[in-house]
Amino acid sequence: MVGFAQSPVRVRPDATTGGVEMLVPIFAHVFRATGLTKADIGFWCSGSSDYLAGRAFSFVQAVDAIGAVPPIRESHVEMDGAWALYEAWVKIASGEAETALAYGFGKSSGAELRRVLALQLDPYLVAPLWPDSVSVAALQARLGIEAGLWTEKDMAEVAARSRSAAVTNPAAQVSGDFSVEELLGRPYVADPLRAHDCAPVGDGAAVVILASGDRARELCARPAWISWFGHRIESGSLGARDLLSLPPLGPRGGPPVDVAELHAPFTHQEILLRRALGLGGEVEVNPSGGALCGNPMFAAGLARIGCAAEAVMSGRAGRALGHATSGPLLQQNLACVLEGL
Numbered sequence: 001m002v003g004f005a006q007s008p009v010r011v012r013p014d015a016t017t018g019g020v021e022m023l024v025p026i027f028a029h030v031f032r033a034t035g036l037t038k039a040d041i042g043f044w045c046s047g048s049s050d051y052l053a054g055r056a057f058s059f060v061q062a063v064d065a066i067g068a069v070p071p072i073r074e075s076h077v078e079m080d081g082a083w084a085l086y087e088a089w090v091k092i093a094s095g096e097a098e099t100a101l102a103y104g105f106g107k108s109s110g111a112e113l114r115r116v117l118a119l120q121l122d123p124y125l126v127a128p129l130w131p132d133s134v135s136v137a138a139l140q141a142r143l144g145i146e147a148g149l150w151t152e153k154d155m156a157e158v159a160a161r162s163r164s165a166a167v168t169n170p171a172a173q174v175s176g177d178f179s180v181e182e183l184l185g186r187p188y189v190a191d192p193l194r195a196h197d198c199a200p201v202g203d204g205a206a207v208v209i210l211a212s213g214d215r216a217r218e219l220c221a222r223p224a225w226i227s228w229f230g231h232r233i234e235s236g237s238l239g240a241r242d243l244l245s246l247p248p249l250g251p252r253g254g255p256p257v258d259v260a261e262l263h264a265p266f267t268h269q270e271i272l273l274r275r276a277l278g279l280g281g282e283v284e285v286n287p288s289g290g291a292l293c294g295n296p297m298f299a300a301g302l303a304r305i306g307c308a309a310e311a312v313m314s315g316r317a318g319r320a321l322g323h324a325t326s327g328p329l330l331q332q333n334l335a336c337v338l339e340g341l
Contacts, residue, residue, distance in 0.1 A: 001313070001338065002220035003030035003209035004306035009173040009202040009294030011109040018061025019048065019105035022205035027065060030101075030209050034219045038066060041209075042097030044074040045088045047081035047104035048298045051119060054111060062105060073097070080104055081206055081302030082263075082324030082334050089226060092212045099215065105205035106297035113201050113297070120328050122237050133328070134198055138190035140243045140329050141268040145192060147244055152192055155267035156183040159196040159292060162267075166289025171303075173202045173294040196292075199265040204296030206303040224309035224320070224338040228254075231334045238328065246276035249335045250321070257337065258317040259284045261304040263324045265291050272330065273323065287311070301325060305336060312340045 005026035014021070031037060044066065048059045059076045066072060077083045081104020088100035114132035121127040121136075144150050157180055166175035178196075186194045209219075216223040228251040235241045260283050264270035270285065270292075279285065286292075288307040291300045301324020308322035319339050326332040 001208055001224040001226065001306075001309040002211050002216050003034045004207070004310050004313075005029040005033075006171050006206040006299070006303045006306060007204045008171050009204040009296050011201070012107060012203045018058065018064065019107075019205060020062060020065045022105055022203070023062060023065035023103060023207070026205060026207050030207055034209055036099070036209065036219065038072075039070050041099050041101045042073065043088055043091045043100040044072050045084040045100065045102045046074075046076045047079050047084040047102070047302065048076070048106060049078055051116060052106050052108065052111070052297055080298050080300065080324050080326050082305055082322075083326070085208060085210075085302055085305060086229060086231070086334065088210055089229065092210055098212050100210045101207065102210070102302065103205065103207040104299040104302040106299055107203040108201045108295070108297045109203055117328070120236075126238065134190045134193060136238070136328060137198070137266045137269075138193045141192050141197070141266065144244055144268050144272070149244060150268055150271045152184060153180060154271060155192075155197050156180045158267040158270050159183055162286055162289050162292040163196070165287050166293035169288050169293070171204070171294060172289045173200050175289060175293055193266065197267040199291045199295030199300075200293075202294055202296055204294065204299050204303075206299040206306055208302065208306050208309065220313060222313050222315060222340050224312035225341050226336050227339050228337040229334070230336070232332070234331045236327065236331060243329055244272070246272060246330060246333065248276060248278075249273075249323070249333055250277045251337055254337075255319060256280070257283055257319045257321045259287060259308060259311045259320040261286055261288060261290065261308040261320070261322050263291050263301045263304045265295055265325075267292065269330055276333075277321065277323070277335065301334070309338050312338050315340070
């Protein structure tokens, strides 16, 4: 990985957007940083959602941010941009491209997001009841509390640390220094979740550029090399899986990571992910603030991987882990390890 940029996560005032307004500035940023032009990109891949946009083939509008000339090789996934990154990585690993650009974008504020996400649930037995995403997450959080895996104080500590870390992140939507006691004094939005336990609704985009071999070294003084990818899929039926357990997500063996950027839209999910990834207390988790401080749908996971890569490219970390999730209650999880070689 040789370049990364993300737009500030905000609630955009325009009622609809094809993503172009968010993508054009960050495309320009990564091109300036790498010295590349659109003509130099061998493969493009995007991640977004027609459900979120409310119209079919909504991603086609976003291609306007690329331009009609020169012609491009382009693909799309109806997922977070992190899965577009995976497809781009496969293209390079298979020798079909030397450079690739992956991006994700979403305008979460254009609809009632909590209701839109209910469409991810079992279409026969659960979705018709319209349980919103926060209420479903609250059930998972309550299960964990009753099982003794975490407390409301543990969840508040995650929120306080995340918001404090986000103070230095210009892309963050929410940030600030708060005490755990102050956060615990706030009202519930869905018991046991308070507002700070839930990622805010915001709009945004993210982009990364990949390159192979010597080309990567030409474009970046310290590339973040992807040394491992992992993808796990759980059942879409909430009653068919253990909501308090995830399959092992991290690589077997190898040195520990210095930094981990986890896509955890709820505080208790960061605790679950730490355990599944085997992250100890010495690992710096979400120094960007994470999704709790800015969670643009279909871009937040790619942004987590991009932030992990940025830590490596800047020299702040020798080995970092980036994680993305999709589906209800961490149903799908994608993780990659990045190293500075």
